[in-house]
Amino acid sequence: xxxxxxxxxxxxxxxxxxxxxxxxxxxxxxxxxxxxxxxxxxxxxxxxxxxxxxxxxxxxxxxxxxxxxxxxxxxxxxxxxxxxxxxxxxxxxxxxxxxxxxxxxxxxxxxxxxxxxxxxxxxxxxxxxxxxxxxxxxxxxxxxxxxxxxxxxxxxxxxxxxxxxxxxxxxxxxxxxxxxxxxxxxxxxxxxxxxxxxxxxxxxxxxxxxxxxxxxxxxxxxxxxxxxxxxxxxxxxxxxxxxxxxxxxxxxxxxxxxxxxxxxxxxxxxxxxxxxxxxxxxxxxxxxxxxxxxxxxxxxxxxxxxxxxxxxxxxxxxxxxxxxxxxxxxxxxxxxxxxxxxxxxxxxxxxxxxxxxxxxxxxxxxxxxxxxxxxxxxxxxxxxxxxxxxxxxxxxxxxxxxxxxxxxxxxxxxxxxxxxxxxxxxxxxxxxxxxxxxxxxxxxxxxxxxxxxxxxxxxxxxxxxxxxxxxxx
RNA sequence: GGGGGGUUGGGGUAGCCUGGCAUCCUGCCGGCUUUGGGAGCCGGUGACCCGAGUUCGAAUCUCGGACCCCCCA
Numbered sequence: 001x002x003x004x005x006x007x008x009x010x011x012x013x014x015x016x017x018x019x020x021x022x023x024x025x026x027x028x029x030x031x032x033x034x035x036x037x038x039x040x041x042x043x044x045x046x047x048x049x050x051x052x053x054x055x056x057x058x059x060x061x062x063x064x065x066x067x068x069x070x071x072x073x074x075x076x077x078x079x080x081x082x083x084x085x086x087x088x089x090x091x092x093x094x095x096x097x098x099x100x101x102x103x104x105x106x107x108x109x110x111x112x113x114x115x116x117x118x119x120x121x122x123x124x125x126x127x128x129x130x131x132x133x134x135x136x137x138x139x140x141x142x143x144x145x146x147x148x149x150x151x152x153x154x155x156x157x158x159x160x161x162x163x164x165x166x167x168x169x170x171x172x173x174x175x176x177x178x179x180x181x182x183x184x185x186x187x188x189x190x191x192x193x194x195x196x197x198x199x200x201x202x203x204x205x206x207x208x209x210x211x212x213x214x215x216x217x218x219x220x221x222x223x224x225x226x227x228x229x230x231x232x233x234x235x236x237x238x239x240x241x242x243x244x245x246x247x248x249x250x251x252x253x254x255x256x257x258x259x260x261x262x263x264x265x266x267x268x269x270x271x272x273x274x275x276x277x278x279x280x281x282x283x284x285x286x287x288x289x290x291x292x293x294x295x296x297x298x299x300x301x302x303x304x305x306x307x308x309x310x311x312x313x314x315x316x317x318x319x320x321x322x323x324x325x326x327x328x329x330x331x332x333x334x335x336x337x338x339x340x341x342x343x344x345x346x347x348x349x350x351x352x353x354x355x356x357x358x359x360x361x362x363x364x365x366x367x368x369x370x371x372x373x374x375x376x377x378x379x380x381x382x383x384x385x386x387x388x389x390x391x392x393x394x395x396x397x398x399x400x401x402x403x404x405x406x407x408x409x410x411x412x413x414x415x416x417x418x419x420x421x422x423x424x425x426x427x428x429x430x431x432x433x434x435x436x437x438x439x440x441x442x443x444x445x446x447x448x449x450x451x452x453x454x455x456x457x458x459x460x461x462x463x464x465x466x467x468x469x470x471x472x473x
Numbered sequence: 474g475g476g477g478g479g480u481u482g483g484g485g486u487a488g489c490c491u492g493g494c495a496u497c498c499u500g501c502c503g504g505c506u507u508u509g510g511g512a513g514c515c516g517g518u519g520a521c522c523c524g525a526g527u528u529c530g531a532a533u534c535u536c537g538g539a540c541c542c543c544c545c546a
Contacts, residue, residue: 029540324507328508330510331511
């Protein structure tokens with residue numbers, strides 16, 4: 001066993017051990033901040049690549065806005081400010097001089113961006129305006145800090161669009177949410193549920209918030225990305241207006257949306273096991289590792305040559321590990337680091353003109369002729385990616401339970417965890433009461449609604465919809 | 474917000490109650506040796522979270538702080 005903690009016994013400690021030993025992160029001297037190490041940053045760059053392509057297809061351009069936001073800007077939208085003020089970090093000094101106005105380290109960039117937008121948008125010809133930025137964000141959380149999932153500084157992208165009509169903004173919200181679903185499911189093999197947030201859970205200042213939500217192995221939900229319809233709230237305050245074709249003047253409709261490095265944490269939790277990290281092949285810095293096994297110097301040459309013969313035909317990333325470790329050591333090490341496929345080539349294999357191929361996700365080993373090895377590996381990488389997703393999807397489905405009665409709700413939250421699908425009257429008081437008594441919140445009201453008539457799980461009145469409830473990160 | 478546990482070489486630890494040369498495993502460096510699931514031998518390297526106090530003397534006792542983790546709301 002490579003790890004001291006087991007996933008099923010001490011999930012939290014296990015997770016910390018994985019992210020540290022697999023060299024994904026390290027701590028920093030400042031509480032709540034962490035170093036994102038190269039193997040994790042590689043995953044982030046894959047996420048960036050994937051999303052940038054989706055954004056580009058949607059006509060979104062990348063840009064960069066400043067880290068500092070004047071206090072007066074943040075305070076312009078009251079609800080927005082109330083939502084973020086408890087966790088804003090402030091700069092009050094510049095060198096030895098006290099600043100005339102405090103500067104916030106951006107907890108999100110709506111205000112600073114829309115101030116610029118108000119100058120950039122004046123005609124219907126300027127619309128739609130779609131800008132995204134990749135940047136760091138500061139939110140001074142005080143508790144439940146966890147690497148990748150909740151840190152005081154994190155990396156994300158935030159997109160901010162301006163539209164002429166509500167309908168166009170609605171479409172934008174959904175388009176981006178689909179991109180988030182795609183990056184989670186296609187790249188990270190992390191199945192998600194798409195839906196609407198409740199009023200209590202929506203983004204401060206938004207008209208409504210949509211989200212992709214996923215489930216972690218410990219039964220807690222994880223919000224993987226959000227996409228907000230801001231309506232005209234911010235446009236009104238920041239003066240984002242445009243002249244219409246017929247000479248009139250209208251307030252613009254806006255959206256904002258974001259996904260962060262927390263995706264990496266979710267992916268790690270979801271797929272990894274007691275041997276360490278398990279990476280979906282599509283985001284693995286190293287997809288195949290070759291382990292030559294030999295006794296004599298002559299054998300060493302032969303096995304190395306065989307490794308190269310196969311490796312050269314691969315179109316994915318690979319490494320021949322010819323360090324002077326024992327094979328067993330290498331097996332454990334590369335499993336800990338999450339390399340999806342391992343190829344072992346020793347004398348036994350050479351004699352049969354075959355290679356031994358081990359997959360990280362299931363641990364299965366298979367003998368394949370050297371001739372066909374590269375094709376086998378290419379296919380295996382796809383299979384692993386698919387298997388990780390299917391396994392996770394099965395877990396998500398099996399841990400989504402429908403309940404009718406509140407007593408049953410409480411029991412499931414305590415004993416089985418996971419998502420609970422239950423009727424809700426739409427009343428915030430019931431939502432709050434459920435949260436008070438169980439710790440579970442409405443994670444998402446799924447878009448895919450069935451027509452089953454239900455009663456509110458708390459008050460028994462007719463239900464308006466059937467949200468997924470869960471305790472969450 | 475509440476409660477609890479913890480911090481000793483790079484990682485994991487013993488020592489703390491009862492103050493007096495800091496233990497073991499692992500890693501790392503060098504050498505020999507070794508290769509189908511974390512091999513072996515020899516040599517070397519490397520630590521008491523920070524600050525104040527008590528004391529002849531503090532990893533150990535007292536006070537304060539920082540950081541990490543867990544559980545509950």
